[in-house]
Amino acid sequence: xxxxxxxxxxxxxxxxxxxxxxxxxxxxxxxxxxxxxxxxxxxxxxxxxxxxxxxxxxxxxxxxxxxxxxxxxxxxxxxxxxxxxxxxxxxxxxxxxxxxxxxxxxxxxxxxxxxxxxxxxxxxxxxxxxxxxxxxxxxxxxxxxxxxxxxxxxxxxxxxxxxxxxxxxxxxxxxxxxxxxxxxxxxxxxxxxxxxxxxxxxxxxxxxxxxxxxxxxxxxxxxxxxxxxxxxxxxxxxxxxxxxxxxxxxxxxxxxxxxxxxxxxxxxxxxxxxxxxxxxxxxxxxxxxxxxxxxxxxxxxxxxxxxxxxxxxxxxxxxxxxxxxxxxxxxxxxxxxxxxxxxxxxxxxxxxxxxxxxxxxxxxxxxxxxxxxx
Amino acid sequence: xxxxxxxxxxxxxxxxxxxxxxxxxxxxxxxxxxxxxxxxxxxxxxxxxxxxxxxxxxxxxxxxxxxxxxxxxxxxxxxxxxxxxxxxxxxxxxxxxxxxxxxxxxxxxxxxxxxxxxxxxxxxxxxxxxxxxxxxxxxxxxxxxxxxxxxxxxxxxxxxxxxxxxxxxxxxxxxxxxxxxxxxxxxxxxxxxxxxxxxxxxxxxxxxxxxxxxxxxxxxxxxxxxxxxxxxxxxxxxxxxxxxxxxxxxxxxxxxxxxxxxxxxxxxxxxxxxxxxxxxxxxxxxxxxxxxxxxxxxxxxxxxxxxxxxxxxxxxxxxxxxxxxxxxxxxxxxxxxxxxxxxxxxxxxxxxxxxxxxxxxxxxxxxxxxxxxx
Numbered sequence: 001x002x003x004x005x006x007x008x009x010x011x012x013x014x015x016x017x018x019x020x021x022x023x024x025x026x027x028x029x030x031x032x033x034x035x036x037x038x039x040x041x042x043x044x045x046x047x048x049x050x051x052x053x054x055x056x057x058x059x060x061x062x063x064x065x066x067x068x069x070x071x072x073x074x075x076x077x078x079x080x081x082x083x084x085x086x087x088x089x090x091x092x093x094x095x096x097x098x099x100x101x102x103x104x105x106x107x108x109x110x111x112x113x114x115x116x117x118x119x120x121x122x123x124x125x126x127x128x129x130x131x132x133x134x135x136x137x138x139x140x141x142x143x144x145x146x147x148x149x150x151x152x153x154x155x156x157x158x159x160x161x162x163x164x165x166x167x168x169x170x171x172x173x174x175x176x177x178x179x180x181x182x183x184x185x186x187x188x189x190x191x192x193x194x195x196x197x198x199x200x201x202x203x204x205x206x207x208x209x210x211x212x213x214x215x216x217x218x219x220x221x222x223x224x225x226x227x228x229x230x231x232x233x234x235x236x237x238x239x240x241x242x243x244x245x246x247x248x249x250x251x252x253x254x255x256x257x258x259x260x261x262x263x264x265x266x267x268x269x270x271x272x273x274x275x276x277x278x279x280x281x282x283x284x285x286x287x288x289x290x291x292x293x294x295x296x297x298x299x300x301x302x303x304x305x306x307x308x309x310x311x312x313x314x315x316x317x318x319x320x321x322x323x324x325x326x327x328x329x330x331x332x333x334x335x336x337x338x339x340x341x342x343x344x345x346x347x348x349x350x351x352x353x354x355x356x357x358x359x360x361x362x363x364x365x366x367x368x369x370x371x372x373x374x
Numbered sequence: 375x376x377x378x379x380x381x382x383x384x385x386x387x388x389x390x391x392x393x394x395x396x397x398x399x400x401x402x403x404x405x406x407x408x409x410x411x412x413x414x415x416x417x418x419x420x421x422x423x424x425x426x427x428x429x430x431x432x433x434x435x436x437x438x439x440x441x442x443x444x445x446x447x448x449x450x451x452x453x454x455x456x457x458x459x460x461x462x463x464x465x466x467x468x469x470x471x472x473x474x475x476x477x478x479x480x481x482x483x484x485x486x487x488x489x490x491x492x493x494x495x496x497x498x499x500x501x502x503x504x505x506x507x508x509x510x511x512x513x514x515x516x517x518x519x520x521x522x523x524x525x526x527x528x529x530x531x532x533x534x535x536x537x538x539x540x541x542x543x544x545x546x547x548x549x550x551x552x553x554x555x556x557x558x559x560x561x562x563x564x565x566x567x568x569x570x571x572x573x574x575x576x577x578x579x580x581x582x583x584x585x586x587x588x589x590x591x592x593x594x595x596x597x598x599x600x601x602x603x604x605x606x607x608x609x610x611x612x613x614x615x616x617x618x619x620x621x622x623x624x625x626x627x628x629x630x631x632x633x634x635x636x637x638x639x640x641x642x643x644x645x646x647x648x649x650x651x652x653x654x655x656x657x658x659x660x661x662x663x664x665x666x667x668x669x670x671x672x673x674x675x676x677x678x679x680x681x682x683x684x685x686x687x688x689x690x691x692x693x694x695x696x697x698x699x700x701x702x703x704x705x706x707x708x709x710x711x712x713x714x715x716x717x718x719x720x721x722x723x724x725x726x727x728x729x730x731x732x733x734x735x736x737x738x739x740x741x742x743x744x745x746x747x748x
Contacts, residue, residue, distance in 0.1 A: 287672065296667055297668075
């Protein structure tokens with residue numbers, strides 16, 4: 001058996017591979033006979049990687065053949081999907097859950113219902129839907145999946161928000177709500193505050209009456225960045241070098257010591273979060289941008305009673321609590337629709353996928369979150 | 375006002391200073407008048423530090439004058455009290471709770487009831503008692519305290535066990551029972567397995583049907599130490615250098631991955647505990663013998679879902695859960711009395727306090743736990 005036919009066999013069983021990848025698939029006699037008697041999706045253009053490796057080397061946009069729709073299937077014309085760091089890691093093969101290749105990139109996004117299987121009752125053509133829980137390749141123009149995976153949303157928000165609401169804003173919301181019980185007036189501290197999750201935490205905290213201490217990298221435009229975060233609702237913003245003082249808590253003024261901290265950087269920046277935490281405080285690690293580990297004295301554990309843990313959305317999605325996913329998403333979309341919740345993104349036509357990918361990889365300098373527009 | 379009279383004033387309000395420290399105290403006219411009309415304790419010999427600093431420099435044994443006993447007081451003739459590392463740290467002034475000086479050393483111990491105030495109903499002369507919860511200077515020959523602080527225990531165990539049951543065995547029991555719910559067949563991993571807490575963990579785990587993986591320092595008598603721990607009930611014992619392998623879990627064989635780890639060392643030894651832990655496992659830090667911090671990758675928090683926390687007995691003693699303290703102590707004493715629970719100690723007459731202190735400080739080579747016998 002050739003490698004090609006092995007890959008083909010694998011594809012048939014792959015849940016995220018909604019459209020057949022290789023033209024040979026549709027040309028097999030059995031499939032073509034059934035194709036004539038069933039509704040077919042349009043052909044789809046998809047960003048596909050056939051092996052793990054450097055994303056700009058292994059990913060290419062190809063045309064996928066139409067697929068047959070079953071009676072419970074919904075064909076969705078994708079409108080927008082972001083390139084998240086975790087999408088990059090999945091392609092690189094360094095993510096703990098390694099997608100089986102060949103695979104289509106992307107994990108979240110928004111689309112418009114294009115056509116319906118005969119048994120679909122809960123969706124109509126033209127509805128906006130997001131895959132919820134997210135689970136499959138969203139970097140393609142048409143996706144065919146069962147009705148149950150699609151969550152209908154209101155159309156009163158920009159598509160780039162609908163496309164990105166699951167990974168970053170939901171992470172921020174869950175970390176604020178699920179780890180430590182916070183009350184109005186409580187304080188949180190975070191590093192990487194300019195990241196989208198960081199910006200979401202500032203705004204969600206503010207809505208809940210929770211104050212935020214924010215740590216940012218030292219950079220040329222410090223004052224502008226601080227001002228931007230303050231406008232989002234940040235109570236305090238410090239650069240890392242500003243926190244090279246004997247006792248960071250002297251900076252708190254009237255602010256209570258934070259009960260909860262968030263770390264997406266590691267290294268010294270994580271230590272700064274820990275220094276702010278109150279006795280018995282918790283630090284949640286959800287990223288490691290500096291690629292440096294977290295270092296903690298044994299006495300911080302024993303006498304300061306610190307608790308360190310992590311948060312990973314994909315694990316949460318497989319937990320009991322994930323049944324609330326759509327309710328939480330609707331809450332976040334509601335905030336966006338009321339103008340209470342925002343973050344910056346860079347929209348890129350899918351035709352420029354290669355450029356968007358390079359920007360997301362950082363090989364073209366610093367850029368905002370790349371959102372593919374189909 | 376002289377410094378001397380300031381120290382005297384402080385003494386009067388100090389709860390652990392059960393016997394007046396300075397002869398001048400009893401010589402003041404008011405006190406001596408009342409003394410004639412009340413029961414007096416015998417004079418006491420006590421190991422006292424008048425300032426924080428190196429224990430062998432600042433601690434000396436002095437004679438304390440008799441004190442007047444109130445109607446609810448019990449005078450206890452101490453039988454035995456250990457020198458624990460935390461006692462050393464309290465004298466050094468590096469403990470988070472800094473005793474007000476002058477102070478008498480010691481935090482746990484056992485004694486025999488010597489005399490009773492007129493209103494005492496629950497204790498009789500000759501009873502064995504331990505201060506529970508522990509809270510004051512036990513390095514002295516006679517202690518006068520209210521009946522309520524004394525917990526009567528059975529006399530069927532060696533005094534050195536009664537004297538040491540609170541700090542180390544109770545720490546081991548609480549860390550096994552209170553952090554993660556373990557079931558029979560589960561596995562724990564610990565470093566510093568030869569410490570008394572380590573030995574207690576092995577034995578308490580075995581009693582509960584929990585298996586233990588034990589990490590010890592590399593040393594000359596490795597095989598003898600391993601054999602000793604195995605006799606206590608250790609399932610696996612490894613030296614740190616034995617664990618310098620690519621995947622420590624290959625060593626587990628049929629043993630399930632541990633859900634809970636204990637760290638009293640820090641540094642690389644803590645990392646070895648973390649390497650053994652299963653997905654979602656917890657590591658409890660209760661000591662830092664290497665004086666090195668704990669270092670953890672951000673991905674261990676995010677993708678391996680590790681939780682790191684600490685345990686400090688003194689904090690537990692001030693928690694709601696501490697109401698169970700005496701029940702737990704009785705459970706441990708029962709195990710000792712049945713011969714199911716043991717650890718090695720070195721008994722030293724209180725007259726040789728200075729030598730015992732130096733041995734505890736490690737300035738006279740390696741020695742076992744020093745227990746003062748009065």
